[in-house]
Amino acid sequence: MEASTLTPCSPRLTRFGGLGTLAPSREPSIFFMTERSEAELLEAAQGGDRRAFSRLVRKHQRRVYACAVQMLGDGGDADDAVQETFMRAWRAIARFDGRSQLSTWLYRVCVNVCLNHIRKRKRHDAADIADPRMPEPKADPTQGSSDPARALEARQLQGRIAEALDGLSESLRTTVIMVLVHGMPQKEAAEVLGCSEGTIAWRIHEARRRLRLALASEEDQTEGEEGRRAS
Structure with missing residues (x-):
């Protein structure tokens, strides 16, 4: 499988729509069935079905992106980490042995990618007040304006x-x-x-x-x- 056939995505821009355009598989696929279990999608992806892998990406991308934002504290860096996570997952999907849940495996890949990003980049002297890891403060309804x-x-x-x-x-x-x-x-x-x-x-x-x-x-x-x- 050639990783270069995948078009990386930006979760914020695509609304978690998946990896983008994937080269169609030449293998027969039941991708267009109304319902398809994760196990079926995984089996197809391990056989080289890029559309099945794209479906798995769409299912798990929100959680992976949330992990990246929480670890890196920067939306742009998180986009890059999500890209790299799913590119790595695509290259390694055939070797996934099912001993853990797919979501756990993807999370592990994301954590390792984020840790590499943290080690490479320079540390800031102070935290950004608008740090995306922190939720926006909620207004107190008892305080009026x-x-x-x-x-x-x-x-x-x-x-x-x-x-x-x-x-x-x-x-x-x-x-x-x-x-x-x-x-x-x-x-x-x-x-x-x-x-x-x-x-x-x-x-x-x-x-x-x-x-x-x-x-x-x-x-x-x-x-x-x-x-x-x-x-």
Whole structure:
């Protein structure tokens, strides 16, 4: 199978519509059946059916893209990571042995791609207040019209949380994103990361402890600076 026949996609531009145009397979295909199970699509994709693989991409792309955004904190980088994830998956799909769920396997590929991106790029000195990993602050319905000062404070808090998250080691940060942000069961996270459930539980406990310390330390520092300015 030639990977060059795939047209990479941008999830944001295609609304998660798949890999784009795929060269049609010369093999007979039941792709146009109304319903087709994932197992059938997987079997066809492993036999070289690009349209079947495109169908699998459309099914799993939202989750893969969400993983990339959470790990990289940048929409453009996430687009690149999603491209690379599915290109790698296409090249390796014939070797997928089914010992884990396809979604778990794709997640593992995405995590490895994102970790490579993180290692290669330069780290920013501070987190972006508009970090896409952090949800937009919700308005308080009891407060009536929006309060600009309150909204700014909420965005600054989000920035501090993102910065504290970036301060964690790769293993802790990745585990937090999978389990606490995406709600992935610890058993599945252990399969993706190739470790025991006990290790996942310890990482979550340790990450929470370090995040609390980092946020408390920054809050103390901020209060100290404000006190010096007031005096």
